[in-house]
């Protein structure tokens with residue numbers, strides 16, 4: 001059997017005729033940017049998340065950057081971030097000209113260790129930007145309580161957690177504002193780049209809306225030094241086609257994840273946490289293996305594609321060479337051992353059985 005880690009052609013196949021139709025409608029409408037399709041998707045996604053506002057932008061990194069920019073913190077403010085995240089979380093802070101301060105994760109669930117947050121707070125700290133990594137929500141009650149106590153804002157990087165819930169509320173609605181990515185491989189993926197910001201704060205939303213469009217609140221009037229970061233009509237329409245299926249897609253991912261969790265039995269493999277299976281969006285199914293290269297080679301010889309999210313920690317990247325001396329052993333251990341198994345809506349039961357068989361054989 002040959003099972004690629006992810007085949008986007010296969011995952012999008014069920015939408016083919018609906019997407020062709022809306023793309024043609026947009027082509028012939030002659031209106032391509034900031035139109036009805038975007039308004040419609042923003043309305044639908046805000047409803048889905050349970051927030052007052054959704055503002056479509058060009059990608060997930062921009063969503064986070066603009067979110068932070070719109071907060072108007074003083075220059076050089078410190079933003080607490082997870083040391084264990086995709087680099088975009090941290091790039092958004094430096095792109096917004098603030099200082100990211102990395103916090104170690106919990107080894108149990110790979111998410112920011114909220115018990116380490118308080119120690120990292122200084123007079124310059126203005127916000128905590130958490131990542132719901134792999135589709136699992138951070139401990140938001142504890143984090144929001146801490147933020148309230150220290151007068152900090154809380155933001156979510158929800159790029160991997162569309163539809164994940166925490167205490168009955170969806171991501172995007174668990175903080176002062178959230179950034180989403182609709183990069184093609186995400187749980188809700190476009191056919192190109194796009195992203196969105198959600199918030200319940202009217203004035204904040206207004207500022208974000210201006211910032212994504214050159215800082216303009218009215219044509220040729222510029223109140224802010226903004227960006228050009230707009231979700232185009234085609235991506236918005238495609239996302240409107242796919243959004244009604246998101247919950248069913250996430251449920252299917254969960255069912256596959258449950259099979260991995262119950263049927264993988266190999267002492268060499270550390271499974272992901274299963275304490276909140278029904279709440280997680282299961283963006284990725286990430287296991288840990290000591291001999292990762294050997295495992296990946298073994299699986300690829302059996303025809304199974306795997307991936308690593310992520311191989312090099314942000315503080316070990318050349319881009320953050322000023323962090324090279326930081327001691328973040330849990331983050332480093334995770335980056336050395338994680339492997340992602342295939343998990344998407346194009347996989348069938350026999351393929352999952354096949355993958356499990358060889359994971360157990362390793």
Ligand SMILES: *Cc1c(COP(=O)(O)O)cnc(C)c1O
Nearest residue numbers: 059060061086088089159181183
């Ligand atoms: C994908 C991703 C982003 C960035 O999204 P883009 O749309 O690729 O810019 C940010 N944070 C996390 C955790 C992601 O997985």
